[in-house]
Each structure stands twice: as structure tokens, then as C-alpha cells.
Amino acid sequence: MHRNTLPDKVLWLEPDRTPFAHSPPIVNTRMQHAHWLLRLLWEADAARDGLPPELDWDLLLHVARPNGVLVRTAERLAAQGVTVPDRFAAAVAQERQRIRSALELMRHVSLACEAHGITFLFPKAFQDYPDFGDDVDLLVLPRSARVDSAIVGALPATPVKRDLGERLAGATTYRVAACPISLDVQHGRLGIVGEYGAFPSTLIQHARRSQIGGMEVAIPRPEDQIVLQGMQRIAGRLRIALCDISFTVSTVRRTALDWDYVIATATEHAALPGLAGYLDYVNQIHHDVWGAPLLPDAVGRSLGLHGWGRMAFRDGSYRLPIVRANSRLAWRQLRHRIGRGDWTGAGRLCLLPLVAAARLIGRLTRTTERPSASRPGAVRTKPLVHVGARE
Secondary structure (H helix, E strand, O other), rough: OOEOOOOOOOOOOOOOOOOOOOOOOHHHHHHHHHEEEHHHOOOOOOOOOOOOEEOOOOOOOOHHHHOOOOOHHHHHHOOOOOEOHHHHHHHHHHHHHHHHHHHHHHHHHHHHHHHHHEEEEEOOOOOOOOOOEEEEEEEEEEOOOEEEEEEHHHEEEOOOOOOOHHHOOOOEOOOOOOOOEEEEEEEEEOOOOOOOOOOHHHHHHOOEEEEEOOOOEEOOOOHHHOOOHHHHOOOOOOOEEEHHEEEEEEEEHHOOOHHHHHHHHHHHHOHHHHHHHHHHHHHHHHHHOOOOOOOOHHHHHHHHOOOOOEEEEOOOOOOOOOOHHHHHHHHHHHHHHHHOHHHHHHHHOOOOHHHHHHHHHHHHHHHHHHHOOOOOOOOOOOOOOOOOOOO
């Protein structure tokens, strides 16, 4: 067998080069594939070491695609001369076409916003590039949805009926004809019930221009992006995708982050509890994969990375201890806002259980009626409650 060509299944060795005597259960195999994917994304030569006992291409696709890391996985393997099976290559080609559609939609939206003087930002669209989320998230500073006519007026776009949570969050979703990507517009607010009213201005103010995907776009400051992850990756979520884990680890490892700014900004915007929980979970996963914590001890102590419970890997993704995570998060957020006299924010948070329950009922109903994945093989990553601006 040529060393750079992998068949459908290959017996791999653990780091001590001792073969597995027996194949592990399917759940463990998925977790081993996930760990290998993370190493592959973090270290260029990871495909040569520490691979799962058996590299199952179907299983690899099942984990990589819904976790938003398929294209990068293919690029890393290609860079090492690994030949992938035709079905895997076909899935990558399909995903690239979907991403091209997303970029084209973003070009139209950008031109429309610029032509009408609308201040905007795609907060998370490029944090996983060349991979892409399930939809295009657009943040605009105006809080009125009336600006949407200028943004989507030239597109064959149809608004999706909003529920209470989306109205509170100032979020509107549009489906665009012949486009596999929807457009989620967040109007001047972030959060499940629009509890983060000032942070959008900070995100846009600190954004920097960059050339990505053939477009000149504004991307958030790395520190602001980490704070945003804390705002959106725990509240109302069932899982944390590998793409978010990879982004956070890469940012912390490769960027000289100003942790004083991160903590101060998260505190100022009442996002420190969510940031602490999110980074605790990422820290856990990093330790499981690499045997060492991601964050320095001093940063961990400042954030309070304890008491959030353990994540579990099930059905191809990392699942949150949802009751513990959300109850702890809700109480700490509410306490923080009351302590600061932010009664408006506290009032919005009090509506969160109602919104979450309604979303959960709707989600379960849709699940029994039809598959909810947005593309073949995908696992929906939308929160139980609308966070407004990644997937």
C-alpha cells in the first residue's frame, strides 16, 4: 500500500505504537475521530500520529461535516498527500459549493448595506473559513427591522415568522430562493433575548479590514471574538461544535491575547459567567486531547473555571450538561445584572425560561415530523433559543 493512500479503514497505532487488540465501542471510536480531527486542525502533521484505532471515512465524514470542519480536514489531508475516498471528496465538493453560495450572498448584502449607509458586520462568518456555518449572520447597528428592506430588497428573500424570543432579540431570519444558506439579521442587539445591547457597537468599533475569500471584509478583534463566544456558545445550547473549539484553541494558542481586556470587557457587558463556562469546557476538551490545560493558571483563576460540570461526547459532538450549565449561567447573569442595577437586562433574562421552553417544544415537534438538518448528514447546531449572530 502506498504510504500516502488510505483505504476505507486503516489499523492505526496509539502514540506508544501498540496496536489495539479489539475495536472500541462505536461511541469511543467517534470520540477518537473527533480528538484526531482537533489535533489535525491544531497541528499540521497530526495525521501521522495519535490517530484513531481505525480511520473510518464514513465516520470521519459523520463527525467532520456537522461540526463545521470538513473543508479544513480535506485541505490538511491533501497537504500531506493523503488520498481520500471518492464519497468523501464528493462531500467536500458539495460543501465548497454551499460556501460559495454563502460568500455570494454576503457580497450582495455588503453592497446593499454600504449603498444605504447601514453600519454592519458579519461577526462570525470568517472565524472558521474556509469552512462556514449553517447560515450567514449579519449584525447591523440600527435596531429597527425597517432597514431590512434596503438590505434584502434586491434579493428573492422571504422572512421567516418570528417568535417571542426573536422579537426580544431583534432577530429576523430570511430564506433566499435558490440559496442553501439563510440570512440571520440581528438588529443592534445580541443574546437570546437581546440582553447584550451595548456590545454590538464595541464589536464593530474594534473590527479590522481583511481580505478573505476574495472579499474585503471587517472581522472582529480576537479578544472581542472570544467574548462573543462566551455570550453565545453556552446559553440555550445543546452542544459545542468542533469548529468553535478549534477556533478558540487556535486563537488562544497563536494570538497574544490581552486577557485583561477580555475579562474587563466580559465583565462590563455582563458576559463573564458565559465566558467562564465556555472556556472551562474548551479547557476540559483541550486537556482530554493534549493532556494539558489550554489556559494559564492565572487566567483560569481570574475567570473562575470550575463548577460547570463535565461535557460528554455523544452522537458525534460534545454535549453540554445542559441543566447545570444553563441554570448556573442564568443565576450568575441575573445576579450580576441586579448587582449593577441593570433592571432592563435582568427583566429580559427573566423571560428566558419561557422562550427556551417554547423553542424546545417547537424543536421536538419538528424533529418528530421531519429531519431538521440543514444539509445532508448535518446535525443542526442552532440553539434551543435564538442567539442571533453563529452557527
